[in-house]
Amino acid sequence: MLGLRAAIEIPSVSEQEDKRDNVFQMAKWLVHEMESLGITVKQKDLGKEPGKDIDLPPLIIGRYGSDPSKPTILAYSHYDVQPAALSDGWDDEPFELTQKEDGRLCGRGTSDDKGPLLNWLNMIQAFNKAGQDVPANLVFCFEGMEESGSQGLADALKKESAGEFAKIDSVCITDTAWSTIDRPTLIRGLRGIMFYHINIDGAESDAHSGAFGGSLSEPMTDMVNLMASLVDSRGEILVPGIYDDVLPVSAEERKALGEIKMSKDSLDGGINGKLLHEDQADNLIARSRKPALSLHGIERASPGKGASTIIPGRILGRFSIRTVANMNIAKIDELVQAHLNAKFRQLGSKNQLSVQLTGRGDWFFEEVDHWNYRAAIQATEQVWGVTPNITSEGGSIPIALDFKKVLNSNVVLLPVGRADDHPHSENGKCLPLVNSGLLG
């Protein structure tokens, strides 16, 4: 596979500022590879990282073909990676390409997203080798900050919507992974996210629970009561009205979800998690087509020296809601705020409450009755001999929605990585892999 070994050896970790040079080096390497295939490349300078004195890596825009009789497809991928170190528990050096006994290729970025990115170049190469014309005009959009919040991308999209990306017919994103290990997936839905902070303020600092326990209004008591009012142990969100606008799941969609061949690991994340639903379709619907509320933790807003019997004076609770079509962020926020404030009044607490929506990203749900999807299905059938699963996923990928909204275009997510690639693995029990079939 062309270039993957060289690409893996460049540790283009975007989140580590002292390694930012490597991301630029990766961009340079990539531009050279692209140009050697006859792709016209422009590097867009995205300026400084917001609030910091460090340059953002360039957005690499490439054009291959300009035949007005062909459709023009924008292909998105990214050339930065997550951090990795052998000491995290990897079996092999993460920034070297290692072929395992089963043929799979390991190394940081093989699956997310250098392998999938290079697939586009391998594909052009294969057409050239076969003496055939690539049947579409391609516009490449390769970024170097995906693992660090895609900084600068949304602005660049807006800027180029009337420029480099003006005449796009559809978008294809090759990131993320298949839902299973045995069948490719097209992703038509992604959940949105609303991230909340609950601050409860009782005292200027912590108190000794021996001296003051029983006499002070304790923020922890309020916090667990508020959090318990949000969701129950069966996963049901208890905020009144929150399910009102949720797009129902059709009988056909439910049937298809039940028929996907999911491994136990795919269902429980490979962590022996306890599933709330025995039925596979219920399970997949719960994690992709319904909203979910997760309580992430309670932190001390004014941490002290860790004495074990303190009454924390100020605390911060964090939770998030994954949203789905057709929920409206403003409306949901109103419901959540009203619910928490009413519950707090009901507690009769003397502490101060503030609830803040600190982060948000809308859901994505694409029309699949479109030539963009039909083409992706047909291509999958030709290469793999199977019809792909078409799924909604639980996670949030803001750029999918950005492409859809800004370019007013149909977007298909066509993952290359398998469900068991663990592309962000931190503990080294599993290694990023990419299915060698697609890279062969």
Next chain:
Amino acid sequence: MLGLRAAIEIPSVSEQEDKRDNVFQMAKWLVHEMESLGITVKQKDLGKEPGKDIDLPPLIIGRYGSDPSKPTILAYSHYDVQPAALSDGWDDEPFELTQKEDGRLCGRGTSDDKGPLLNWLNMIQAFNKAGQDVPANLVFCFEGMEESGSQGLADALKKESAGEFAKIDSVCITDTAWSTIDRPTLIRGLRGIMFYHINIDGAESDAHSGAFGGSLSEPMTDMVNLMASLVDSRGEILVPGIYDDVLPVSAEERKALGEIKMSKDSLDGGINGKLLHEDQADNLIARSRKPALSLHGIERASPGKGASTIIPGRILGRFSIRTVANMNIAKIDELVQAHLNAKFRQLGSKNQLSVQLTGRGDWFFEEVDHWNYRAAIQATEQVWGVTPNITSEGGSIPIALDFKKVLNSNVVLLPVGRADDHPHSENGKCLPLVNSGLLG
């Protein structure tokens, strides 16, 4: 005041192993001072610190007088101190004695507990100077590990109960502090403590809330529901039966508590905490004569790398109950376990729960209609011209109960420090002080 300056200059910090030599140096200095006053001193070797290869400082036992016609009083104090450094925010070098403009004496240990300890020697000196006989036989019990859990003391007490401490008529502990800044206090009650861990085990490691939120049984949800079932925002413990054996507060005791002149800082801990009770007597009863349940925090039992949208796989919740007369630890533990297990079954969770009582110490509540207390009241009236407050305190001092149980003796706590001495201060906003009146 005899010797206080020299005592403060020895940084006898017991919890820092590399400063343990200073604790031994302090013992040596103290033995010399005691012997110079005619006190017969024995140093009891307490062996190694449990689980460590470091010697415990000696228990210093002194005898002064052996007149069979006089009562024999055991006086307890300690010669080790908490750590301190100028960089913590002290106004002056903590291991030097500094006299402030208002006459108060500052330095680590002035109030806790070198000042109070030296009071005993100053007292003998004063009697000598006045040509009068000390009206009691005194047995001193000075330890050097109080700030590190009084390691070795309980065993030594048992060993000496038929030895050095065989013929004790009563015990006087000069540690802790007055309840207020304007009137001495005798302490007749201390709360016990029961410390709990709640472990909820959902998965082997954390999951991504985007990918799995809604499909997994989340330990955080169970935890906040369990914790919310323990105590309400008014401070009421919700475990059925927990108040059954609590010794009622008499009308007389309530009246006395209402009449103590407490400053706002004494009431709210100087941290602008929100009081649950407007009425002072209710407030003091809530923190000293009633049980209290404080939720200390929720920690991740298998912490990861702090991603903000995870579903924690395993978590640990910590809470404690302060107990009062006449609660029984075994019975309360049964009630707590039964309540939490019933609540958990009710939640219908698929996770695993375990509840562990990880620490315990019984309450202390002393008979005040005893010559030991009458003598302490009389002495306070003679020195200060006021009748002392007699209070129960909310904190736990296990040694008070050890002396009472092992020596089968009445115990009075006669603090020397004032309510605003902040003897364990870490942030340096306030300094340990001792009322110079008592040291004059």
